[in-house]
Each structure stands twice: as structure tokens, then as C-alpha cells.
Amino acid sequence: MLHAFAAPTFFMLRLQPTFPCSNKPTCSRGKGNSNSAHATMVHGKEDIEVAAKKMPYQHLNMESARNIDGVYDSFGGKLSHDGRVLKQNFAIRSYELGPDGKASLGSLMKRLQETSVQHCKSVGIFSSGFGSTPEMDKRGLVWVTRKLQIDVENYPTWDDVIQIDTWTCASGDNGWFRDWVFRDYRTGGNSDSSKWSLCVMNIQTRRSFQFLPEIRDEMECLLKVTDPVIDITKINCEQLDVNTKNHVRTGLSPAWTDLDVNRHVKNVKYLDWVLESIPLSVLKNHQVSSIVLEFRKECRMDDMLQSLSSAARTLGQSTSNEEIEFDHLLRLEDGSAILRGKSVVEAEVS
Amino acid sequence: MLHAFAAPTFFMLRLQPTFPCSNKPTCSRGKGNSNSAHATMVHGKEDIEVAAKKMPYQHLNMESARNIDGVYDSFGGKLSHDGRVLKQNFAIRSYELGPDGKASLGSLMKRLQETSVQHCKSVGIFSSGFGSTPEMDKRGLVWVTRKLQIDVENYPTWDDVIQIDTWTCASGDNGWFRDWVFRDYRTGGNSDSSKWSLCVMNIQTRRSFQFLPEIRDEMECLLKVTDPVIDITKINCEQLDVNTKNHVRTGLSPAWTDLDVNRHVKNVKYLDWVLESIPLSVLKNHQVSSIVLEFRKECRMDDMLQSLSSAARTLGQSTSNEEIEFDHLLRLEDGSAILRGKSVVEAEVS
Incomplete structure (x- = not known):
């Protein structure tokens, strides 16, 4: 069915709702139980070094070179977990509020997009087309959204600052997921979440495209290997009568x-x-x-x-x-x- | 003609294109030539103290109390010129780009709105309705846009940071203007500009409203007295045939x-x-x-x-x-x- 998709441009992967916050780490290196729905497994340091050698474009700029007296850096987010997770803060603006005085769902969705691009840029595999890697760019490939799910418990309001944590992982031969958790930056309060499933599309032919090893290798530095806590590919929308x-x-x-x-x-x-x-x-x-x-x-x-x-x-x-x-x-x-x-x-x- | 207006909610005042940047200060305290189109006159310290006594709601928080490890503060902007000018930085996000890869005009326009609200909040006269002061709020009054002009020479692109400087002044018996200059934060490059003219409207009756002395007094802390370099009220749009x-x-x-x-x-x-x-x-x-x-x-x-x-x-x-x-x-x-x-x-x- 993947070849039937040719939807709007977007990026990557699936959400792990129990994302580690500083108080409750659930993510541990090289450890994991693939049979447990809540277990996670992340690459060890050796894996990262091997992956890094494969990637001429990768620069794990944990300390961003883009810092201009602190302001610019705070706009660009911060890498953690060896570059596999990006944390980025956003203030909610007056123009994002709906008639109920709360941030609109659309304004939250836009922020998810931005963190995907910032993540790619931060680890040095950003090319063009917003999320395309250099190897994808050579071939005229872009990401397209296949499916997305956003769950929101509490909508923020004006002047709130939200923190978004995002990471990515591969799914099957042709798919990627991107996962996000967003929470109140000031209180670290209850987190809301989003899962995003994507595939690659050729922008000229507007057809989906099989992943090439070169692209997989290039994206290795982003990859966070986790079991699918919720498998978005199995969530199907009912046919409306x-x-x-x-x-x-x-x-x-x-x-x-x-x-x-x-x-x-x-x-x-x-x-x-x-x-x-x-x-x-x-x-x-x-x-x-x-x-x-x-x-x-x-x-x-x-x-x-x-x-x-x-x-x-x-x-x-x-x-x-x-x-x-x-x-x-x-x-x-x-x-x-x-x-x-x-x-x-x-x-x-x- | 003012009573005919009942347009979308917005805030204040007129633009002075030769806004003082750090290199070329043209704004000086207690000094000004009201006959010169480019002269500016700002209230002296005494005026501010008198005005402050009239305003129970005013807190000139030049050092924002909202600072949370630097991040939150950078989202809120910074006051200068005795609180009469707000400077605020914004990063351009991927979702704001149009098909030409540049920030859309709409995305810039939204930022102008946000700085108006932040300015009111920063000087302590923010109430509700986004720009309404407490005295306006008591009476169910909101700002409405009467006219606006935006001039853009260079559109920023993704990950650019723009600095917006904004200030406000009164016009006639019933009008206010808000002026903005926005420029590249990193280079301090050529500035673009926007002028915005507003009047007050009663949200229940949806009719425009004469300014009351209580509201004028309350807003005194924001007021930057300048001659109209460009008088937006005299710019008329042609009647389209x-x-x-x-x-x-x-x-x-x-x-x-x-x-x-x-x-x-x-x-x-x-x-x-x-x-x-x-x-x-x-x-x-x-x-x-x-x-x-x-x-x-x-x-x-x-x-x-x-x-x-x-x-x-x-x-x-x-x-x-x-x-x-x-x-x-x-x-x-x-x-x-x-x-x-x-x-x-x-x-x-x-």
C-alpha cells in the first residue's frame, strides 16, 4: 500500500509515549526488552562510532555553533542522547490562539514539523526540501506524510512555553516514524504526544520510493531503535459512509x-x-x-x-x-x- | 469616518521609518522639534514618574520577572527607551515558508501582532483580549485595525532570526498607531517596516468608541511622542472599478x-x-x-x-x-x- 501514498511533504517517525524525562528515565543504553511494550533500546556508543564513520555529512554538534549571545541557540534546540533526541522550546504566540483562547491544534502541529527539520540540521544531515538529506537531495527525494496521530490533553495558552522532545526510527523497508512529546516547559507537566509516519517520494514523478542503503546509512545518526509501543501502521481509519x-x-x-x-x-x-x-x-x-x-x-x-x-x-x-x-x-x-x-x-x- | 470601522482585532500605532538603531540614535529624551518631519520627542524621566503615579497597573519591568534560565525571557522581548520601545527576536520556522522558500508576508504580520501584546504585558498594562488594558477590559473594549501598511524589502528565510522594534503613539481623539521596524538580528541589516492604525471598539455592540481619559492615562507609559513621518491616515486606497x-x-x-x-x-x-x-x-x-x-x-x-x-x-x-x-x-x-x-x-x- 505504501506506493499509493503521495501526500504533503513532511518528515519522520513514531512516538514512544513513555519518553524519558529527567525525573523518570525509562530509556537506557544497550538495554531493552523487545517483548515489553514499554521497553526501549538505544544504540550503544560503539554503534554510534560505526555509524559516524559511514556518514560524511554528520557533525554531532552537541554544542551548537549557531549560538549568538544565547538567543539564536535557544531558537534552534538542543541535542541529547548522543544526538538522537532533540529538545526544543517554543513560546505560544497571540496569533496562534483560537476563539477559545488556547493554542490551536494546527499551531502545535507546525511546531512538530519545525523540530524535525532542526533535528536534521543539528546532526548535520540537513540538505534542502526541509528534511531531505544530501543523498535524498541528489535523487530529488522528499519526505511525505503517510499517517499522523496527535493526542492533546491540555492545550497551552498565550505566553506559555512548551518543550518538545523528538526522535526518529525506521519501520519496515520503506517507512520512517517520528515521535514527539511536548510538555509545559516551566512545570515539566503532563506531556502530550504525537506520532508521525512517513515515506520517501520522488518530487519529479510524485511517486513513493524505496529506501536506498545510502540514505539509511546517512540517517543512522538520528536513529533511535525502539520497539513500537503504539504501531501507527496498524491504526486504520474507518471508511466513512x-x-x-x-x-x-x-x-x-x-x-x-x-x-x-x-x-x-x-x-x-x-x-x-x-x-x-x-x-x-x-x-x-x-x-x-x-x-x-x-x-x-x-x-x-x-x-x-x-x-x-x-x-x-x-x-x-x-x-x-x-x-x-x-x-x-x-x-x-x-x-x-x-x-x-x-x-x-x-x-x-x- | 472612524465610527464606520469594525474590523479585526488588533492593537496600535504608526511607524517612524528612521527608527533609532544602536548605530544611529535619532531619539533623544526631552528634546525634539515638532516641526521637523524626522525629529522625535520622548517623555523625560519626570513625565514617566508622573504618569506612573496615575497608573495602578503599571510595572515597568525593565528586567523581566519572567526569566526562566534565559530561555523564556528571550521569548518575551526586552524593553528599552524607558519602556516605550520593545525589542523582540523571532526565528523563522519551516512552516512559515511559502513556495518560494521565503517567510510569507502573513507570517511577518503575525509577529507584529505578538510584539504589541508583549509590549503591553511588559509594561504591566496587559489585561485580556490581547492588547486591551484593564480600563478597556472593564468597559468591554478591544482594539480593532483601521488601516495597516507593511513594506518589505528582503524576506527572511528558514532559521533566520529577525529583530522587531516596536513603539506606539496616539493620533487625534480616537486613534492610535503602532510602528514596527524589523531587521536581520545577526547582521543588523537593512530594516523593513510596518505601520498600523487602530481604534477602540466595544466588543458587545461592535461599534467604535471614543477614548476615555482613564484609558489614555493608563497607556501613557507606552506612549512615544513623535511627529508623523508618514501619516498613514492620509494614505487612501483607490476605489477599485x-x-x-x-x-x-x-x-x-x-x-x-x-x-x-x-x-x-x-x-x-x-x-x-x-x-x-x-x-x-x-x-x-x-x-x-x-x-x-x-x-x-x-x-x-x-x-x-x-x-x-x-x-x-x-x-x-x-x-x-x-x-x-x-x-x-x-x-x-x-x-x-x-x-x-x-x-x-x-x-x-x-
Whole structure:
């Protein structure tokens, strides 16, 4: 099925929800139980040295050379775990708030993208196309999103600073995941999480592409070997029954400003389109606590799209704990699917 | 005419293009020539002390109390000129780039908004509604944009850090301006600039509102008294002749995620709509070097809009220096104007 994907440009890998924070380290070098869902295994120092020899582009700049009186460095993040994890802080800005006064889901999603690129740059394998390595760049290859899941328990608000920890690992012959955990920087509070699955696509032919050993070797310095705590490839979005659909938003079309540097529609635009099919009456007093998007096909500048959603299940009876599950379908007017998705919205605590 | 405005939420004041940088100070305390277009006059220390006594909410926190190991502080900006100027740095993120690989105009515009709010917060008069002071908040008042102009010579790209300097001053009985200069933080290079004109609106009635002395006093700590080097109130957008319009984009409508915390359509959404009427063939190899937007009326969630533009004038013959001026009109389907605008686009140097 991988060859069917040609979705918006993005980067890598899968989330391990029990990511080690400074208080509760769960990640230990060269140790791990591959049968335990919560066990992790990271490369030992020897592995890193071997990998480093293979990689002419790698510069593990643990102390960033980009520091300009501390300010610039704080914008670029910090490597840890031998360069396999990037930690980056972001302030929530006024323009990112939605009508509920909280950061929008889209604004959080954008930050995940940025940390992926910063991670590649920090370890010295950044080339062009935002996430493409030099070996990928030679071949005109870019990352595309195959699937993503974002779970948010607490949305930050203006002037909050969030810390994002991110790492990456390979999956099968053709896939990569990127995992993120984000938390309140000041309190180190409860973390939210995101998992992202990607494959490589040739930008000229817009077709997915098998991984070459040269690219695998080049990315070795990023790789954090972990068992899949949650295997995103096994999460499938239900097929929405278009005949019983509850909500539909038609006449959607990308603008020039919705395109990224690879001239693909930005990921966050797809998210916005999906959210537009949730009824306003629900959006006004609910927030998205979880969303999964599964990309099937890329849309082009002059395509006209429809966003459909169907309330699949309602959990809870009172306003305070009401949860609604939605199935989503974004499709071209001819009926072909751009993406399938599912989301859970829950009543906001006022 | 002020009472006709009820546009998106925003903040304050006018730009003085010759803003003092560290190399060329043009701003001096208690000194100024009100007849000279380039002279500036700033309150002396005595004025500040008098003003401070009037303001129970004011805390001139020149050394921010928000500092958490340097990171958080760098996100919040720094006051200078007795608190009348805020300097704030921002990194350009991957998600802010357009298809030309440069930061979009919208992403720069958003940063201007953020510095306004940070300025109010830094001097201790931040309340709610993002820019509303406590006295405004008591009365249910918010800032609305009346007019704005942004001039950009050089668009930054990914990982660039821009420094924005911003200050504010009053204009007439009912208006305020906010001025910004943004420049490359690393090189201190050529600065671009923006001017923003605002008035106060009652959020319940959605009507503009006369300034009360209590609000004026409260804002005194922010005020930088300068002559209007460029008086934005005198810049008028041409009336676009809808019969000879060249380009039109119909079926535009705000989504829930386009609303800000005051439930107004975000400023940047208006900008996006305006840009959507510029032909794709032009957008593909030109960049906006200047834009003026003049807000007439607010649009609501269920409004359907049209964005019209007309190429008013073309300057230059060769591709390398070609400049095109556009007149813009954003209107409801019943024909009533939401905003008028004009822009200059110039051929991008490849």
C-alpha cells in the first residue's frame, strides 16, 4: 500500500509515549526488552562510532555553533542522547490562539514539523526540501506524510512555553516514524504526544520510493531503535459512509500561500479542512483531544475538495465529560479520497 | 469616518521609518522639534514618574520577572527607551515558508501582532483580549485595525532570526498607531517596516468608541511622542472599478479556526484573502514589496466573500525590475466593502 501514498511533504517517525524525562528515565543504553511494550533500546556508543564513520555529512554538534549571545541557540534546540533526541522550546504566540483562547491544534502541529527539520540540521544531515538529506537531495527525494496521530490533553495558552522532545526510527523497508512529546516547559507537566509516519517520494514523478542503503546509512545518526509501543501502521481509519454523512463542507481549494517549499499543500491545511467539517455547534464548546489522519493522495492547486465528517460515537452523558468520535473524509469532487481520518473531541472545561 | 470601522482585532500605532538603531540614535529624551518631519520627542524621566503615579497597573519591568534560565525571557522581548520601545527576536520556522522558500508576508504580520501584546504585558498594562488594558477590559473594549501598511524589502528565510522594534503613539481623539521596524538580528541589516492604525471598539455592540481619559492615562507609559513621518491616515486606497476588474476569487468564507480570541476574523486571514485575488502567474515569480489594507467593515462567520483585484499600473520593462501595482477590494456577496487595499509586487530575483 505504501506506493499509493503521495501526500504533503513532511518528515519522520513514531512516538514512544513513555519518553524519558529527567525525573523518570525509562530509556537506557544497550538495554531493552523487545517483548515489553514499554521497553526501549538505544544504540550503544560503539554503534554510534560505526555509524559516524559511514556518514560524511554528520557533525554531532552537541554544542551548537549557531549560538549568538544565547538567543539564536535557544531558537534552534538542543541535542541529547548522543544526538538522537532533540529538545526544543517554543513560546505560544497571540496569533496562534483560537476563539477559545488556547493554542490551536494546527499551531502545535507546525511546531512538530519545525523540530524535525532542526533535528536534521543539528546532526548535520540537513540538505534542502526541509528534511531531505544530501543523498535524498541528489535523487530529488522528499519526505511525505503517510499517517499522523496527535493526542492533546491540555492545550497551552498565550505566553506559555512548551518543550518538545523528538526522535526518529525506521519501520519496515520503506517507512520512517517520528515521535514527539511536548510538555509545559516551566512545570515539566503532563506531556502530550504525537506520532508521525512517513515515506520517501520522488518530487519529479510524485511517486513513493524505496529506501536506498545510502540514505539509511546517512540517517543512522538520528536513529533511535525502539520497539513500537503504539504501531501507527496498524491504526486504520474507518471508511466513512458517505450516504449517512452528517456534515459536509464543499468548495475547498488550496491557495498559493498554502503551498510549502516543495509546492505541496502544507500539512496544517489538510488539518484545517478536516476540522471545517466538524459542526460549529460542536467546535464552540469542544476541543480535539485526538486526531489521526491517513493520507491517500496529494491534491493540486486547482483541485476542488469536499470535507465530510460523521459523528461515529458519543461517549459520556453530561456536558462535562462528553466525548464525540468523528470519522473524516477529505475527497476530490470526483469522489477520490485525499485522506481519511478520525478524531475525538471532548467538552471543554470552562 | 472612524465610527464606520469594525474590523479585526488588533492593537496600535504608526511607524517612524528612521527608527533609532544602536548605530544611529535619532531619539533623544526631552528634546525634539515638532516641526521637523524626522525629529522625535520622548517623555523625560519626570513625565514617566508622573504618569506612573496615575497608573495602578503599571510595572515597568525593565528586567523581566519572567526569566526562566534565559530561555523564556528571550521569548518575551526586552524593553528599552524607558519602556516605550520593545525589542523582540523571532526565528523563522519551516512552516512559515511559502513556495518560494521565503517567510510569507502573513507570517511577518503575525509577529507584529505578538510584539504589541508583549509590549503591553511588559509594561504591566496587559489585561485580556490581547492588547486591551484593564480600563478597556472593564468597559468591554478591544482594539480593532483601521488601516495597516507593511513594506518589505528582503524576506527572511528558514532559521533566520529577525529583530522587531516596536513603539506606539496616539493620533487625534480616537486613534492610535503602532510602528514596527524589523531587521536581520545577526547582521543588523537593512530594516523593513510596518505601520498600523487602530481604534477602540466595544466588543458587545461592535461599534467604535471614543477614548476615555482613564484609558489614555493608563497607556501613557507606552506612549512615544513623535511627529508623523508618514501619516498613514492620509494614505487612501483607490476605489477599485468593479466593472474593469481583472481578477476575482469568489466563495471565500471564514472557518472557526480563523477567529481570534475576540471572535473576530484574524488579520492575517484578510491578508490571505487579498493575496488570493492576485493571479497565480504573478504570484509565482513576484513578491509583495508593499501592501496597504484599509478596513471598512467586519465580516462574520457565515458571510461569503469575494476578493477582487485590478492591476493598476506596471512599472519597469524587464523581468528583473518589473513592479506591478494592484488595487484590491474584499467585499460581501451583496457588494458591501469589507476592506480596500493596494499592493506593489516586484519580480523576485532568482
